[in-house]
Amino acid sequence: MARIIGIDLGTTNSCVAVIDEGKKPRVLAGVNNRRTTPSVVAFTGEKNSKDVVIGQAAQRQAITNPRRTIIGAKRLIGRKVNAKDVAWFARSAPFRIVSAPNGDAWVRIDDNALSPQEIASHILGHMRFIAEEALGEPVTRAVVTVPAYFDESQRQATRDAGTIAGLEICRILNEPTAAALAYGVHRVKEGRRIIAVFDLGGGTFDVSLMSVENKVFEVLATNGDSALGGDDWDRMLIEYLVDSVFDEHRVDITSDPVAMGRLKEAAEAAKRSLSSESIATINLPYLHQESSPTPIHLDCKITREYYETLTHELLDRLRAPCEQALDDANLTKEDIEEVLLVGGMSRSPAVQKMVEEFFGQSVSKSANPDEVVALGAATHAGILAGNDDEATLIDVTAHSIGVKLGSGGFSSIVKRNSILPVREHKLFATSQDNQDFIEAEIYQGESDKIAENRLLGKIRLDQLPRGKAGSVRVKLTITIDVESLLRVTATELSTGKSAHVILSPSSGLSSSDLNKILQARRAHKKP
């Protein structure tokens, strides 16, 4: 059976791994032996050209080509443009983010609007290429990781990105689960161990609590914030720098993409150096010239202490998901036997300190936070391909799924952190006399207010028997399988009449959209 690769599609960096003959996962290196690839896609060549460069090459030209270089497409994938964090992101991104007809966040390159799925597909395609070069054989199937806190449309959008890249996505795997899988599969030999995986990446934050026993990995609870990551730390610093330029020169440089690109790079570098140094220097000569009488140079020093005050509120946002996960798993901080740090941002001393204080123990840093997720994806690929008949992963749903009530409230049917696959049902009654049909809107989320949750789809059951309000009862059954495929059945109890719907969460791209993209991609490749 052909091999299945594991891809960590990160906000900032991506990584690909595979299970080798010894059943151990290993990272596949690309050009220059680079083990991770920047998740950067740039459009080069003349206007409206479809020529792309990916990875290091794209990153190198980012400063000179800011409007056509996409960084952090993962933050947009499967999202609406009016979401708060997307608007936030759009403000500081040097490229343009526009609204698709359905309200999805897309990016505008020259005269074309492109879906984030297409952007991500270039990265997945590149990872596939790296794997094929390293293995010397064609690769058609992959396990791709996403943040545990991704909802159904974000997952579906990631799947679509794989399809566009010519990959069959065997499974969308949660990143913290993958990390624990890679970390624990050869380490936990005896007894049961409860591990907390704290995964703070470039754009997302996840915390997962898992039990590892006898090669069975059971996710006990997962929580997080799909819009909180290292980029936010950068952005805090960028905001500060933009403000200080404004204070001094009365010039707003956010409209200057080149300056913003340079600022972002400098902020990232400063953040990194502040992980080990107590002070960082930012020196950007000729940062901005156009709207200012004299060229603006930026030269300032940031102490770690000041940086930490600046980003303090972000740190605070990490605690609530941890509390919630412990609560959902019925565990206390004392039950956690090991804390595993994953994701580039977990290198930050402030984050580590916060985690150590929260869980009351020192953290485990032995895994490489940039590679461990891809290794886990490869391990799981091995399970799916039948290379490993011992390791078993029992994963859960990250979000509750339920229906909208007549009152505008939300009634959950499948609770978050339910073991997958799962089937749950609930009874509903008609709300009007002689109501002849019932239409239920299926939502995903945790809020009592329906507007804060995300609509997944609808199910309608017609020809209900006539009767007084409340006398006709309909059973709604929701089944979710390990692939996150969602099936809904509505059954009227007295007649047994039922309706079935398979909800494929809209990733924003219809199948005809996908076909069009695939055809265009093929046409572009031919010459």
Add this chain to the structure above:
Amino acid sequence: MKLACQSWQQLSAIYSRDLCRNAFFLKTNNPPAIGTQVRISLVLPSDTSVELNGRISAHVAVNGLQGRGPGVDIALLTLSHSVMWLIESALSAAGMTPELSISDKGTRKPQKQVSTEKIEESGIDEGAEIIGAEVQLIDSLSKELASFAKWNAFQRLNIGYEANDDQVRSAFGELSKRYHPDRYARYQSPEIRELANELFILLRDAYRTLARAPERTAALAKIKPKSSPGSSPPLSPGSSPGSSPKLSVATAAPNLASTRKAKQIDTKVPDMGAEIFDSVQQSSVGPLPQANGTPISAQVELGFRVLESGEYQNALQILKIEVRKYPDDIHAQVGVELAAGKLALVSGDRMEAGQRFEAALDIDPTNERAAREIAEMRRHVTSQRRGLLSKLMKKI
């Protein structure tokens, strides 16, 4: 070297092709020299392992030995009766014997054998074999699903009613290794994945019901009143009394279409059905140590006497009260398991009975009575299949 046998079919194949001629075939491209001593530890699907000793007798060329080569043929030095018995009884428990015994009367089996060999010889495309294997897998998963649907949560997880949190979790973990849909992702047929999903949903529901003590007690309260002798076995409501879960139902399911890779014996899948036989073997191997030092209280003594007299229900009552009063009294705990096991036997629920006796042995591994009961159950099964081995030997 260690070999794990994935399924009963595979074991059956090894049995009829190799063990019956006192030999063993190993597929390899790099055969060691003829005469090399080999020790094979064959792990049965039930997780029991048996030792086979021998030396390499011949190199088999590509496609030699009815298309099974390349590899080595090993002449087994000794094949003790106990090893043969273990394999034989495990196979019979797994429901593999009906097929074999039919062959004694009719011609069905020889035909079958010829046809499989033909496939091997002509090397017909693997695709056909895979589809055949998948059909078989669908069939067995459907059967398992039907059994699971009938069972209560304890039976689904294959645990005793007294199981604690850790036992519930580890039982679920072991079953997950076998039934999690990820295990079936490799098959082409969507029906297989569908069945695996359904099976696992039943398991996870059982786990959710039993994972924590309060819910477990509540679940138990719903089941217990029904398990008096004569009444229907503890099933979920709606099932007919005649459909009690039998040992053979649990194990009949020929596991995983490993026929597809029958020769590639590199993985093992635990088979829950044969666990009873595991402990049979274990308990019959070593000498039974004497009962441990703690004294038996008068009430428990009474309970055992009542038990001996055949009044299982009363004995169960007496011993249960003792357990409630003195939760640490292992004799009382063992007594409860024994009495419940006897009751289950009376009501025809052999699987439940086996679990109970096993639980008793778990609590007190030195308990002779529990070991005796299990041995009795074993004799019962093997007596039905007596002479299987010799018949087979004559056939070949």
